[in-house]
Amino acid sequence: MMWKPDRQGKKPLYEQIADHLEQQISYGEFPPGSLLPSERKLAEQLGVNRSTVILAFAELRSMGIVESRTGSGTRVSRTKWEAMPKHTPNWSRYCEGGSFLPNLPFLRKIREALAQQPSLIDMASGELSPDLAPTDEIAALMSEHRYTSYLGYDNPQGYVPLREALVGYLDAYRKIQTTGSSILITSGSQQSLYLITQCLLSPGDAVAIEDPSYCYSLPMFQSAGLRLFRLPVDQDGVRPEDIRILYKKHRIKMVFVNPNFQNPTGTVLSMERRRQLLHIASELGLPIVEDDPFSLTAYGEEAPVPLKSMDTNGSVLYIGSFSKIAASGLRIGWMVAPHSIVERLADARQQMDFGLSVIPQQVAAQFIQSSYFQPHLERLQLQLQFKRDLAIASLRKELPDSISFTAPQGGLHLWCQLRHDVPDGKLLEEAVRKGVVFVPGSVYGSDAGFVRFTYARAKAEDIETGISGFAQALRELLS
């Protein structure tokens, strides 16, 4: 296919042509001293006026790249090109390469705002505040237990003592019976999701995700070439019958759910629906990915029972993480899966990053087996509930008539619907000006008019100020 200038492009045609010729010359298509095609011929080939080509040649001449002599056409300059000009690689073109899509614009905007303005009240990042993370406990463990493990490349599935500690943890806290050989240690739930989308699914495969959901915010699904179908979430989670419909229509290959205090809605999948979901999965031979980072934050009552503990048929790939119950900076998560899957993913992960550092794995293993763990969890649950109540009280005070929500019984987030129609981007911008960031609901796939507030990340004393800043921003946009 011949190159043609882009008539809709921002650059004038003659400049596009000059750039193109320069590139071709630099690539060696026209060596130093060689004759370029005549103005008339080039104009014909490119479908432009001859005057446009004349302008392009003039441009190249002014840069010393070509020389024209009357009657003998236009030649690539010898002096210029034999002195071999230097070219820095065209990095911006490399940045645009690759099948890996960038993060969503809103998420990048929030990240930049937080980097530029550290005083912003962060009600956007889905993580615990410094005072909720067990930093002191971890520091204590690091100085109590002298580090002794061999610091070589780790076992591809992850540090053996951590996998063994997790067998006990999963049994005690999540009623999941498993063995160390069915566990893969990952860099948080994120890496589990990444490995599944990259290694177990093929481009073109259809998968189902919740609507709204954290998965929706991840371009990695599109980067892997997957076709996404949505399972609407109501107050009891997804409706399992929808899965059957999607299976019939699109031959979905996998279902991703976050059944316990779902991000962003806070919803818990009802017990009745859990049973139906597993039933349908086994009927269709369909794998369910259960992403379960929040369950142990449950305020007051017992944590919901995971699908995996009810999964007699072996349909569930279970994903856990310390990010939301201990510290996201540990970067420790795990997957419980059939050994063949664990092996396949461990082999791929070795090629990507050679596995995790042994040090945080050792620390994590010590932490869950230590006497610090249970008291930490209890304190965390109380503090999160306290922060949730602060956020709710502030919203009731600041925006009694403009917002509605259901108080979540666990997790880090409050999902709110605005009564008025406000453009997402404008609201975020205005909120940043008022000193607070939140995540627009559209990031998770919802219609306009939803917002997610994370109450876990901000200091307790900042929550009211944050919500008040948001309220001001909203009022300003509505006035």
Next chain:
Amino acid sequence: MMWKPDRQGKKPLYEQIADHLEQQISYGEFPPGSLLPSERKLAEQLGVNRSTVILAFAELRSMGIVESRTGSGTRVSRTKWEAMPKHTPNWSRYCEGGSFLPNLPFLRKIREALAQQPSLIDMASGELSPDLAPTDEIAALMSEHRYTSYLGYDNPQGYVPLREALVGYLDAYRKIQTTGSSILITSGSQQSLYLITQCLLSPGDAVAIEDPSYCYSLPMFQSAGLRLFRLPVDQDGVRPEDIRILYKKHRIKMVFVNPNFQNPTGTVLSMERRRQLLHIASELGLPIVEDDPFSLTAYGEEAPVPLKSMDTNGSVLYIGSFSKIAASGLRIGWMVAPHSIVERLADARQQMDFGLSVIPQQVAAQFIQSSYFQPHLERLQLQLQFKRDLAIASLRKELPDSISFTAPQGGLHLWCQLRHDVPDGKLLEEAVRKGVVFVPGSVYGSDAGFVRFTYARAKAEDIETGISGFAQALRELLS
């Protein structure tokens, strides 16, 4: 395309057909109560004898999946399918999915052998033995400095104090001037290579790698859909003029080199060729990836100067790592690149794994700034040289006439050519039986008859036994 049974397959044709029909039924292609195609029609479609289809139907009947009544054909059983049989997902099919290729068979074989037989002498894994890793120093640092950083999601480019420490380290040890904003902390060189192949190159792009090389052993290049072209390595490294030829022929988009104590050959790219390489890169606007994990192991003399420190044009993406000079289990590497590239890769990496744990990054920052670092390096260089000499002495003693090599002046590996033609796989198998593993040269893309011995990984006192085991294996195959 219609499914056809596989005549070369291990399963009998009728079983393949029964399996296929069962699957189609379970997918709902033939709902309960529906009529299957007639025996004659199916035989025609599948290109088999009618008797084969009769057998397949009998098989399905025996499982209660279908029912036949004389004169009215074969129907999908209602009782069976409405009772909804349970299907575990077909995990093996999921394992085969994805564009991500598994590791090379030889490498998986070596990994398995080491896992099953921990007493094997490991002359295959490219890493330091426990006594060479600074485990005590790191343990001391961990208990000296109480851990204090916030354990939240890290800065996407990596822990700021580590990036700052690396600025000083790169200047002092590698003569590279850079700033923290041009550094990306990665999970070893491996993750740098992975990010580059995934995010800066597109499927179909051509790239050049050394022949033989570590890159050759990585299926990730193929997984990313790249076309690989080889740059032969002689005693002075690659010949830069070859790059120009590949560029003209295939429009290569990037060149990957490991110029200092190359893996596997141990070669150092000559100074003259470094200049030429940079010259050609700048002439063509071609990025060079300089993978430099070994340079600070240099025995005796000063470490070779990296391309990056001579790169006035900004053509080089520089990759470093602590794996080969401190501990691979730290999983700390770095890339020095234009800020736009660092940002793009950091954004992608966030989506893959949300970055590295803060803990080993803090430990690494402390280590390179501590008084432990320089003495550790000096000891490491001496010990590696000592182990190299042990390996060479053993080879001279055990196989004086069957093997040739050049003594490397740095790095972890000894690259050897056998005088005789022996099949790679047989030699490896026999060596495992004799208690030692090495890596066949073909893993790195070389012709048959080359082997890589890593002398860094085994205990000094095991090297002679390991080489002797290899020698026995070789003699046995030659006899």
